[in-house]
Amino acid sequence: MRLIDRYLLRQLLGPTLLATAALAGVALLSQTLSTLDYIVTERQSALVFLKITLLAMPQLVNMIMPVALFVAALVALNRLHTEQEIVVCFAGGMSRWRVISPALRLACTIAFLALVLNLFIQPAAARAMRDELFKVRTDLAAALVREGEFTEPVPGLTVYAQTVDGKGNMRNLFIHQMKPDGSATTYTATEGRVAKQQGRPVLIMRKGSNQEFSERGVLNYLSFDEYTFDLGPLVNSEELVHYKPSDRYLHELFFPDMTQIWEQRSHDELLAEGHARLTTPLYNIAFMALALSAIIGGGFSRLGYGRRIAIMSAVAAFSRILGFAVQAASEDSPWVNVLQYVIPLATIWWALHSIFRQRVSRFIDMTRRTRPVATAGAAA
Secondary structure, eight states: HHHHHHHHHHHHHHHHHHHHHHHHHHHHHHHHHHHHHHHHHOOOOOHHHHHHHHTTTHHHHHHHHHHHHHHHHHHHHHHHHHTTTTHHHHTTOOOOOHHHHHHHHHHHHHHHHHHHHIIIHHHHHHHHHHHHHHHTTTTTHHHHOOOBBOOOEETEEEEEEEEEOOOEEEEEEEEEEETTEEEEEEEEEEEHHHHHHHTTEEEEEEEEEEEEOOOOOOOOEEEEEEEEEEEEOOOOOOOOOOOOOOGGGGHHHHSSOSSSSHHTTTTTHHHHHHHHHHTTTTTHHHHHHHHHHHHHHSOOOOOOOOHHHHHHHHHHHHHHHHHHHHOOOOOTGGHHHHHHHHHHHHHHHHHHHHHHSSOHHHHHHHHHHHHHHHHHHHOO
């Protein structure tokens, strides 16, 4: 029996891994396309693009895992049942629970991994991605200069650079600054680069000149080998990273800092996200139970199980969409959070009930009918 259990588990594990990898690739492609435009606009490197894409993977994998498990279970179980391998298991004396136990153990294992992703890995990755996006959005080199374009990052300051390489080095730099007292200063440099000196952002220009008109209209000209232009006035030092509910750990969702105004206003939303973190792994078990019900929940058919598979697929889609709707509704009414647990648990109960409501005695009777014939032959 243990050998048969391991065999059934292997038959389910392979398609599950393939389906998860395939759906993860599709989800990664969609995430890549949405991130690529933002990265190109902000002129970031390929390393930053790869980092942001990989940090989004835990949340994507957690969303597609129930669907991948459902599809893989249907493919594997349909093949096993069509080739009558499951029928042989029943004929050999295995109960329904013994036949479906490898699939349920796989679903429970994946549900546990999904719970670990929800509680620890996803918020850590989401925080790192939020920090990286904040760095990209506040990148002075990207906000200050657009290659081949005249830009005005702040009123009274015009910046132009002919070329900007991947390391942030600027060539043929031009800066025109209008001061509040009416004077104007123009900087030209062969090279330039944004850096930090004593914790303050600066633009270091090399091999250039400085032309300044005073209030009286006198032109002052100065050539330099290196000049430091202070970018401190362009930086908003009060801007901080704000973590969304999907970026927070479970204890931060259930026990937020109520001294903060945003936490007070979003308390119900944080609770909804916290309960969703605990309930979404249950959909892995629910979808596996629905797949088992589609194949084993009815009698054997040589014509296939297309109708039952279509019904269970519709039930799976409806339950998951209903789960999303309940999560959205619980952001306004906290008592609705109870339904986030009811929906997957009710789906599991209904699917398992449909499996065990039919007896398997007819498979055993087929084997018993051959015994009198064999006994009669031996007596003859």
